[in-house]
Amino acid sequence: MSKYKLFLLRHGEGAWNKENRFCSWVDQKLSENGVVEAQECGRLLKEQGYQFDRVFTSILSRSIQTAWLVLEAMGQEWVPVTKSWRINERHYGALISLNRAEMALNHGEEQVKLWRRSYDITPPPITESHPYYAEIYNDRRYSTCDVPKEELPKAESLKEVLDRLLPYWNDVIVPVIKSGQTVLISAHGNSCRALLKHLEGISETDIVNVTLPTGVPVLLELDEDLRPVKPRQLLGDQAKIEAAIKKVEDQGKTFGVMSRAGPPSFVPISLR
């Protein structure tokens, strides 16, 4: 029997979702469309009568902004919001800022799919020469984490995301849910996938096929041991949701870059 409801949300579209670049730990804001997606998500949740007691976000602006917009649209701005780097998007290492379609042209669609969706493949790490290294690691927010800055990841597989997320889930979020509070986790494509893998017991093979669109709330109904009692529900117009999932999957295909004017700007990436 369903005892708890938990909502997972990949933030609304960010500026780099639109440009098809790996955003990850770069702190991009929502695009105009992303703002609308978050507001529509809040309106839908309000229409369906849901109420939150507690919200968790990453320390990346796009997940925080999304939480605010959702709560505003629901008239629940007062609900406490707690932030942690442990809910951050997967650290995409040296792939950060690169265009997925260009990467597919350069390295093949299969390789890009492995980098994006496999469970235990870690992309090449970010190094100090990377154009976004200083912007990420000099940011004051990363001095406030529960691990020293030097121990923060330089690249992560989905497995490594789960490894850093689980202690926070178990120690902080689970007690809140078990106290009877309805929780929204406003997070990212891959931090939500990692949590779904854990909660639903998805295999390492099957997690490859799980893709989440932006701005679509995922409702999980859980029993007293936080095991799902029914399949996850992606709330909203199902045809639109299917189309949005396909759009995210297609970001790793070459046709995006073939239609652009001019040659693609390749950045060589070592695969070792």
Ligand SMILES: O=C(OP(=O)(O)O)[C@H](O)COP(=O)(O)O
């Ligand atoms: O920043 C990202 O995710 P987010 O938009 O959910 O924060 C990643 O670039 C998502 O990339 P992916 O869909 O290739 O895993």
